[in-house]
Amino acid sequence: MKKIIMQLDELSCPSCLQKIQRAVEAEPGVDSVKVLFNAGKVKANFDEGQTSSEQLFDAVKNQGYEVLSVKVREV
């Protein structure tokens, strides 16, 4: 299990949350997805056997949000 923290550009609509949350959750092997509206961060745990940080990065990006930085660490 790894934990990914993505710093996004500022989020301004609360409905963005739902969009990002569901897009990340739709990836295989992902759980406890948390989107911090005010801090503009996405936190999630994922199984590196099933998905990768690049795939999660793309999932967010495909929703039209800029990802400024990505941090991955073991949990």
Added chain:
Amino acid sequence: MLRWITQHKTQLMISGVFLLGISFSGYLAGWSQLTAICLIAAGIIGELPIAVSAYEALRVRVISIELLVSIAVIGAFIIGEYHEAAIVTLLFLFGGWLEKATLGKTRAAIKELTELAPQTAILLTDQEQHEVDIEEVEVGDLLLVKAGQRVPVDGEITSGTGLLDQSAVTGESDLVKRTQGDSVFAGTTLDNGQLTIVANRVGEETTFGKIIELVEEAQDGQSDQQQFIDRFATYYTPAVLILGILVGVITKNLNLAITILVLGCPGALVIGVPIAMVAGIGNGAKNGILVKGGAEMDRFRQVTTFIFDKTGTLTEGHPSVVNVDRLVPNADDGFKLAATLEQTATHPLGQALIEAFQPVNQEVNQVNVVKGAGITGEVGTEQVAIGNQRLMTQLKITVPQRQIDLSRDWQKNGETVVWVAINGQVTGLMGITDPIRPDVPQALAALRRLGATNLVMMTGDNQATAGAIANQLGIEEVHAGLLPEDKERLVSQYQESGQHVAFVGDGINDSPSLARADVGIAIGSGTDVAIETSGIVLMAANFNSLVHAYGLSQKTMANVTENIGIAVGTVGLLLVGLLIGVVNMASGMFIHELSILLVILNSMRLLKYQTKLDDYQGRSRQLPVQSKVTELKGRKN
């Protein structure tokens, strides 16, 4: 292509406004052809980013506000209302842009805090220095910190001395001196000097990292109101869509149907609660107050009973000897022997004794700690007993009447009396006191003014000492002679009697009570335990921040109510406007955006909230109050 549209939203909006301007000039000049073309172009340009966003949301099965607006705009095109379509899209885009700008202002307080996190560190290897990214630093690395730089990690000083500004972690702005062997915290600034430190904790594990994580999550930590609204909004937007379709099908009036879609946008309602929380929590963070989330904010507002731990909270937690009475000429030798014996124990009163009298270099044997009474032992060849009057009685040591009277006087001043006997004879006694924090009396008066009805003190100290301190502070209810578990039980008793309780402690041995209370408030420590068990952490050991936090919770929750009022009021107003036929799609959108702006501006007022203790001076209740003291039997000292 889709991404290009989302990224150039602002440019599209500006060109739309430009086209709208041309069409208006065309209208004035009477060129109806140009007017129509420009309006259609503006409408399409404005619709693009909204439709893209709506489509992306639909792909993950979210019915978004953008979907409502896109459908309404397409509807407007179908019935030929080009100017409404253009105005609605541009207003929507402009509103979104304005929201983003003002939200940034509201979030600034917390952003400033996170920006204090150091980005680089100077790594020392074999007498060489490398500047490295903070991510690369590991536990055990040796780092150099120069004057003016931020300490990059939590660590211990291995060499050097410096003056540190620890305000980011403790909230105290006074510079403190730190030298070899001392701990330093990430996020503090070295004002003067140069330090070599070894990293103990790095990144998110540092105290500062935890503070940031806590605050970031706190902003989104939801109050009951917000959870309700979120659930509501999940169903609300689709419901508006269905309503719009139904109205369209039944009345065959497409214009009415699309107007309902626009008017039904939940804008201000969705943003009203979180924006107030961000502003409130941001204000707290700026003032050294960490509130763990909206729920804590709400519970704190309801609190009327404050329970204070005495030692280390109401008092400074550093007892010192303030009175000495000598019964024999060489009494000081007795005190020194007592100090020597106390070195083997860890009682805080013993520390005061050690500070006041120089321990002697003698062997200590047969140490016996008598719980709740004192300590006995053999120092060199002398039999030493230190403790309260009960210990003397237990050991059948005669206690002179004059000293008993004296000890009563001292206790009335809030001092704890400690007797010293050498070889079965009292040689001296001393009064030890733990000074009250200077800002406490004013702060308690301020809490009362803000609505606290019940101030309670709990302590492990004996009745007489506790009562005296409570009297000085004007606290009516005192529970003395308590163990930590007694405190927790008493907290639940207050809760069972229907009171909303805040427990204020230093977070060191109060964890059970902090966790049990409706709101646990740890004062003066950014320690891990305090951060974990309490709902609110006051980083500075300063009662002004307690008053500030209490006032802030009330103001924040009032702000939430105001915002909900504005949002619901707007929808009501629009509905009435629609019924009497004065609201159309464009003006409806305008009023919506206005209401969103209004709730953001309303919440921004919270950022400026300040409490000053001086405001409450002179208005406090007259002292002294006769305190009601309850003591658990059999546990003294």
